[in-house]
Amino acid sequence: MHYNTGYHGEAVPLVRRFVQTFRDAEAVCVPSASCVAMMREHYELMAERENDPAFLADVRSLLPRVFEFSELLVNRLNLEDVGAHFADTVTYHPSCHSLRMLHVGDAPRKLLRAVRGLTLIELPNQEQCCGFGGTFAVKNADVSAAMLTAKDACVIETGANVVTALDNSCLMQIYGGLHRAGSAVRTMHLAEILASEAPQ
Amino acid sequence: MSVRVGKTATAPTFPIAAHNALANRQLRANVARATNTIRSKRALRVEEMPDWQALRQSASDIKSHTLAHLDHYLTKFERNCERAGGKVHWARDADEANTIAIDLIRHYGGTEVIKVKTMTSDEVQMNVALEAAGITPIETDLADMIVQMGHDEPSHIVVPALHKNRFEIAEIFRRTMNLPDLTDTPADLAAAARAYLRDRFLRVKIGISGANFAIAETGAICVVESEGNGRMCVTMPDVLISLVGVEKVIPTFQDLEVFLQLLPRSATGERMNPYTSLWTGVTPHHQAQDGPRAFHIILLDNGRTAQLLDERERETLACIRCGACLNACPVYRETGGLAYGSIYSGPIGAILSPQLQNLEHSRSLPYASTLCGACYEVCPVKINIPETLIHLRGRIVREDQKTLGGIFSAENLAMQIAAKAFLNHRSYEAAQRLARMGQRIFERDGQLTNLPGMAGGWTQYRDLRPIPKSSFRDWWKSREKESRS
Numbered sequence: 001m002h003y004n005t006g007y008h009g010e011a012v013p014l015v016r017r018f019v020q021t022f023r024d025a026e027a028v029c030v031p032s033a034s035c036v037a038m039m040r041e042h043y044e045l046m047a048e049r050e051n052d053p054a055f056l057a058d059v060r061s062l063l064p065r066v067f068e069f070s071e072l073l074v075n076r077l078n079l080e081d082v083g084a085h086f087a088d089t090v091t092y093h094p095s096c097h098s099l100r101m102l103h104v105g106d107a108p109r110k111l112l113r114a115v116r117g118l119t120l121i122e123l124p125n126q127e128q129c130c131g132f133g134g135t136f137a138v139k140n141a142d143v144s145a146a147m148l149t150a151k152d153a154c155v156i157e158t159g160a161n162v163v164t165a166l167d168n169s170c171l172m173q174i175y176g177g178l179h180r181a182g183s184a185v186r187t188m189h190l191a192e193i194l195a196s197e198a199p200q
Numbered sequence: 201m202s203v204r205v206g207k208t209a210t211a212p213t214f215p216i217a218a219h220n221a222l223a224n225r226q227l228r229a230n231v232a233r234a235t236n237t238i239r240s241k242r243a244l245r246v247e248e249m250p251d252w253q254a255l256r257q258s259a260s261d262i263k264s265h266t267l268a269h270l271d272h273y274l275t276k277f278e279r280n281c282e283r284a285g286g287k288v289h290w291a292r293d294a295d296e297a298n299t300i301a302i303d304l305i306r307h308y309g310g311t312e313v314i315k316v317k318t319m320t321s322d323e324v325q326m327n328v329a330l331e332a333a334g335i336t337p338i339e340t341d342l343a344d345m346i347v348q349m350g351h352d353e354p355s356h357i358v359v360p361a362l363h364k365n366r367f368e369i370a371e372i373f374r375r376t377m378n379l380p381d382l383t384d385t386p387a388d389l390a391a392a393a394r395a396y397l398r399d400r401f402l403r404v405k406i407g408i409s410g411a412n413f414a415i416a417e418t419g420a421i422c423v424v425e426s427e428g429n430g431r432m433c434v435t436m437p438d439v440l441i442s443l444v445g446v447e448k449v450i451p452t453f454q455d456l457e458v459f460l461q462l463l464p465r466s467a468t469g470e471r472m473n474p475y476t477s478l479w480t481g482v483t484p485h486h487q488a489q490d491g492p493r494a495f496h497i498i499l500l501d502n503g504r505t506a507q508l509l510d511e512r513e514r515e516t517l518a519c520i521r522c523g524a525c526l527n528a529c530p531v532y533r534e535t536g537g538l539a540y541g542s543i544y545s546g547p548i549g550a551i552l553s554p555q556l557q558n559l560e561h562s563r564s565l566p567y568a569s570t571l572c573g574a575c576y577e578v579c580p581v582k583i584n585i586p587e588t589l590i591h592l593r594g595r596i597v598r599e600d601q602k603t604l605g606g607i608f609s610a611e612n613l614a615m616q617i618a619a620k621a622f623l624n625h626r627s628y629e630a631a632q633r634l635a636r637m638g639q640r641i642f643e644r645d646g647q648l649t650n651l652p653g654m655a656g657g658w659t660q661y662r663d664l665r666p667i668p669k670s671s672f673r674d675w676w677k678s679r680e681k682e683s684r685s
Contacts, residue, residue, distance in 0.1 A: 100577055135611075
């Protein structure tokens with residue numbers, strides 16, 4: 001949030017804190033593609049600007065161990081079927097950063113297709129941004145809402161009961177618009193769907 | 201020196217202009233229709249290119265090499281252009297460029313000029329300057345003509361009248377061409393424009409153009425267009441004046457091979473545009489059947505060389521004005537181009553307009569993006585627009601933080617508090633507890649629907665779930681405790 005809004009100096013202590021906390025982890029699983037994109041695109045640059053070789057070395061050593069949730073399952077653990085059961089219709093919104101910065105590709109769809117009972121419906125015009133964009137949502141609330149209206153119209157068009165994504169931020173935006181419009185479509189992070197089990 | 205970019209100095213901020221644009225349903229329908237058409241054509245023409253990514257890389261390499269050695273290539277261009285009979289003029293800013301043009305037109309005794317589409321002349325507001333000097337500029341590009349006749353502003357780099365549909369265009373033609381019975385069928389509109397323009401092409405002795413490329417190796421200028429009006433403007437008049445931004449220079453003729461594959465596909469979704477005009481100097485007088493007898497080039501800086509200093513900002517100068525980023529941008533597609541308050545609109549405008557003016561104007565533009573990355577994905581010269589937007593936001597924040605108003609702005613205070621709260625888990629959890637208590641008074645039927653301050657921008661259009669009683673961290677802790685017991 002700080003870095004993307006232009007508060008570059010303020011972001012550095014937060015990066016240091018993150019690196020310090022996770023330095024020794026074998027793998028870091030992040031349930032937000034946007035956060036992973038921030039780390040991969042900017043952490044190194046920020047550390048370079050700090051002129052702190054130890055910090056830079058830590059960043060470089062940690063980054064290859066950071067995984068977005070679906071990346072970790074499909075690419076690192078070679079897992080597509082996690083044994084989940086979710087009997088409902090679902091549409092998937094490929095969030096901008098998962099799509100264009102992380103290039104997660106088909107990983108989330110592979111996971112969804114393996115879920116028992118789940119019907120996946122493709123979202124029309126899916127590559128279009130939902131309009132959140134961090135502080136953009138309040139600085140340019142009118143435009144953000146117009147983009148959201150377009151996105152939610154596509155979600156409703158699918159007839160799916162659930163919309164999922166790799167970013168809770170996008171889902172918060174999509175939910176906010178759907179709920180305001182009186183729609184009963186639910187928003188769930190992919191992890192929530194994969195954690196669902198068959199009723200006993 | 202005073203850098204000026206169109207009417208940015210008096211334009212409202214983006215959020216205000218966008219608010220008004222969003223209320224204009226006709227405008228939004230026109231923009232959506234036009235951008236959808238160009239986008240799908242572009243996708244088709246890019247898909248069929250197996251080496252598209254390699255071409256993008258080549259273009260990016262050529263541009264970054266040229267910009268790193270701009271002094272060399274510009275003087276080389278000057279030498280070769282003058283050897284072929286052209287005359288090169290150097291303009292530091294908008295006023296200098298306009299003064300040079302006016303002096304030249306007066307020298308040749310002209311009172312009117314025909315113009316082929318040039319964004320750069322809009323950048324320096326050349327038409328305003330010419331009119332003030334008693335010279336009549338006549339736009340001959342169909343879209344620019346519509347904009348000029350309608351006393352409007354261009355809303356797209358490639359398709360300036362994209363915000364108008366044919367019914368609105370017919371109305372403008374009826375009024376300004378005095379053709380009360382003109383229908384709004386495309387054929388009739390084209391015929392009216394043709395008759396109007398043909399008369400001017402044959403009559404006016406001075407032409408003004410821009411350039412897509414200026415080739416250092418040969419001193420040639422290249423203009424890429426669709427209608428043929430450009431070909432008319434650069435061949436019919438006796439005098440040709442070309443206004444060219446210094447970043448338009450490329451080293452060799454062969455470099456066109458790369459750019460002429462990328463530009464039409466990116467701009468209009470065509471494999472090749474209908475007219476590509478290249479001209480070098482003048483034809484010797486005794487053989488002159490056509491082509492200008494005098495050729496002047498005005499090389500324009502207007503803030504560009506200052507941009508060379510910073511590596512990130514320098515990259516913006518690689519832009520070949522294809523407009524693909526506008527068509528791809530979800531913000532542009534909702535608001536159209538006029539909301540940007542600059543003749544350079546969309547994602548490229550959001551970084552170019554503020555940079556040219558060293559952030560003096562257009563300060564709201566770097567925020568007119570969700571950083572979704574659609575612009576970067578389609579850019580034929582690989583300008584990392586999202587990264588540049590973030591860079592400019594950083595410059596703006598650092599400048600603002602030097603003023604009292606900036607320090608005590610609601611945004612800065614919120615960011616400082618958040619930076620402290622996020623710094624360790626105790627302060628983070630304390631902030632969560634505080635928010636949980638505070639949100640109670642705003643909760644209606646399990647939703648937050650009317651929050652105060654900046655958060656009101658959120659609830660104006662969207663509901664928000666309250667922060668749950670138990671957080672992920674609480675759940676994680678209790679889970680660990682359970683597994684231990």
